[in-house]
Amino acid sequence: MPQLTLEQIVSRTGDLPALPEATLSVMRETDKAEATARSVAQHIIKDQSLAARVLRLANSAFYGLPRQVNQIEEAVVILGMRTVKNLAMIASSYAWFAKELKGYGLGPQDMWRHSLATATAAQVIAEHTRKAPGDLAFCCGLLHDLGKLALHVWLDGSVDKVIQIAIQTGKPFDEIERAAFGFDHADVGAHLAAGWNLPESYKLSMNYHHRPDECPTPDPVVDMVHLGDYLAMSMGLGLGADGMVYALSEGALERLGLNESSLEELASKFLDAWEKSSSMTKELAA
Amino acid sequence: MSSPVLVGMADIKVAKGTGTLTCVGLGSCIGICAFDSSQGIAGLAHIMLPEAFDKNHVDKLGKFADTGVPELLRQMAELGANTRRLQIAIVGGAQVFKFGTPGTAPKMDIGARNIEAVQKALRDVNLQIQAKDVGGNLGRTVTLDVATGTVKVRTVSKAEIVLCNFKGAMPLAA
Numbered sequence: 190m191p192q193l194t195l196e197q198i199v200s201r202t203g204d205l206p207a208l209p210e211a212t213l214s215v216m217r218e219t220d221k222a223e224a225t226a227r228s229v230a231q232h233i234i235k236d237q238s239l240a241a242r243v244l245r246l247a248n249s250a251f252y253g254l255p256r257q258v259n260q261i262e263e264a265v266v267i268l269g270m271r272t273v274k275n276l277a278m279i280a281s282s283y284a285w286f287a288k289e290l291k292g293y294g295l296g297p298q299d300m301w302r303h304s305l306a307t308a309t310a311a312q313v314i315a316e317h318t319r320k321a322p323g324d325l326a327f328c329c330g331l332l333h334d335l336g337k338l339a340l341h342v343w344l345d346g347s348v349d350k351v352i353q354i355a356i357q358t359g360k361p362f363d364e365i366e367r368a369a370f371g372f373d374h375a376d377v378g379a380h381l382a383a384g385w386n387l388p389e390s391y392k393l394s395m396n397y398h399h400r401p402d403e404c405p406t407p408d409p410v411v412d413m414v415h416l417g418d419y420l421a422m423s424m425g426l427g428l429g430a431d432g433m434v435y436a437l438s439e440g441a442l443e444r445l446g447l448n449e450s451s452l453e454e455l456a457s458k459f460l461d462a463w464e465k466s467s468s469m470t471k472e473l474a475a
Numbered sequence: 476m477s478s479p480v481l482v483g484m485a486d487i488k489v490a491k492g493t494g495t496l497t498c499v500g501l502g503s504c505i506g507i508c509a510f511d512s513s514q515g516i517a518g519l520a521h522i523m524l525p526e527a528f529d530k531n532h533v534d535k536l537g538k539f540a541d542t543g544v545p546e547l548l549r550q551m552a553e554l555g556a557n558t559r560r561l562q563i564a565i566v567g568g569a570q571v572f573k574f575g576t577p578g579t580a581p582k583m584d585i586g587a588r589n590i591e592a593v594q595k596a597l598r599d600v601n602l603q604i605q606a607k608d609v610g611g612n613l614g615r616t617v618t619l620d621v622a623t624g625t626v627k628v629r630t631v632s633k634a635e636i637v638l639c640n641f642k643g644a645m646p647l648a649a
């Protein structure tokens with residue numbers, strides 16, 4: 190495998206994901222105390238294609254609105270700005286995640302399924318534990334494996350070898366990535382998102398989703414994304430060649446006040462939430 | 476050939492004569508394949524969790540091993556299967572790496588608990604497992620061909636294998 194720095198890998202990878210400016214400004218706006226339905230809507234309608242996709246999602250069967258909503262501002266009033274922010278994030282990231290990532294053995298739609306499942310599970314955990322806002326856990330879960338979008342190019346052709354090493358040595362896949370590259374897909378993701386100026390939880394949960402115990406500043410969202418990722422993997426949603434070759438942190442469970450039987454309860458709750466959230470995919474693929 | 480019937484999480488599907496039943500992407504979940512070769516009746520359950528939290532309030536019987544196995548048998552009997560002579564194969568039950576402090580017994584993950592619970596639920600109804608492909612850390616897809624009784628398993632990025640053939644003279648030993 191090539192010995193390149195993280196910066197070199199990123200600069201030599203074409204077709205990197207970028208969040209539209211409108212989405213980034215929606216995220217910042219919804220975090221402000223003085224944000225209003227109008228101010229949030231104004232950021233979205235700056236990007237007409239984003240606005241159209243958000244409206245399609247808002248009108249999907251999932252929300253069961255009594256009538257068709259045609260204005261973004263109206264959608265914000267009815268659904269709330271946190272939900273509309275999630276929709277903007279979903280609409281902006283679907284195209285990258287729906288792609289095939291051969292390096293990880295992920296077919297078309299697999300990475301999307303895994304990302305949406307992790308987001309949904311992280312939100313279920315947030316709502317169950319009430320230790321962080323559900324929408325933040327959702328968005329961080331959605332982006333957690335962002336780094337795979339860059340690193341897959343460099344794994345193509347060697348992933349089976351990496352998996353063999355991981356299984357033979359009993360070491361998690363991310364550790365083998367670090368041994369091979371000097372960094373893992375979590376580091377790459379955090380690096381990609383560094384310029385987006387998102388709240389700290391995004392960077393931390395991307396960076397430490399496989400090693401939450403090593404997170405320098407405690408953040409419940411990191412633990413939620415870690416466990417959300419675990420639930421998505423356990424339920425087999427978008428498993429690639431790296432499968433479930435990762436470690437579950439007991440610390441993450443403890444910090445959130447959970448135990449193993451609560452994991453099974455959360456898995457059951459997750460299924461109900463997943464039936465709803467996964468139904469949005471057909472609006473995006475249309 | 477018609478397109479395969481997808482058996483989603485917590486679902487149970489049964490068929491007679493022809494067709495294909497499949498669970499795509501099993502992680503810790505378990506696909507239970509059941510077959511009555513004399514009647515040509517097949518069933519596939521996609522079990523998510525070992526046991527129901529409250530047996531009186533189960534939204535989907537196929538979600539849990541302890542409620543899913545009896546429900547699978549019930550649906551197959553409804554099609555005319557002899558549920559005392561079913562042949563069984565189980566697939567899935569993968570898990571993440573075990574955690575636990577060195578020196579203490581590793582705790583059981585959902586995948587391992589699912590395997591145990593499915594085996595117990597099948598013992599409870601006196602059914603033997605003919606073939607299994609369970610455990611490990613990788614995702615699997617299982618397909619059951621109703622006409623031929625063939626069970627195939629595909630592990631992500633590997634070639635598909637024939638796990639067993641329920642109509643064959645010599646099923647693979649479990």
Ligand SMILES: [Fe+2]
Nearest residue numbers: 333334398399
């Ligand atoms: Fe990851």
Ligand SMILES: [Fe+2]
Nearest residue numbers: 307333334418
């Ligand atoms: Fe992940």
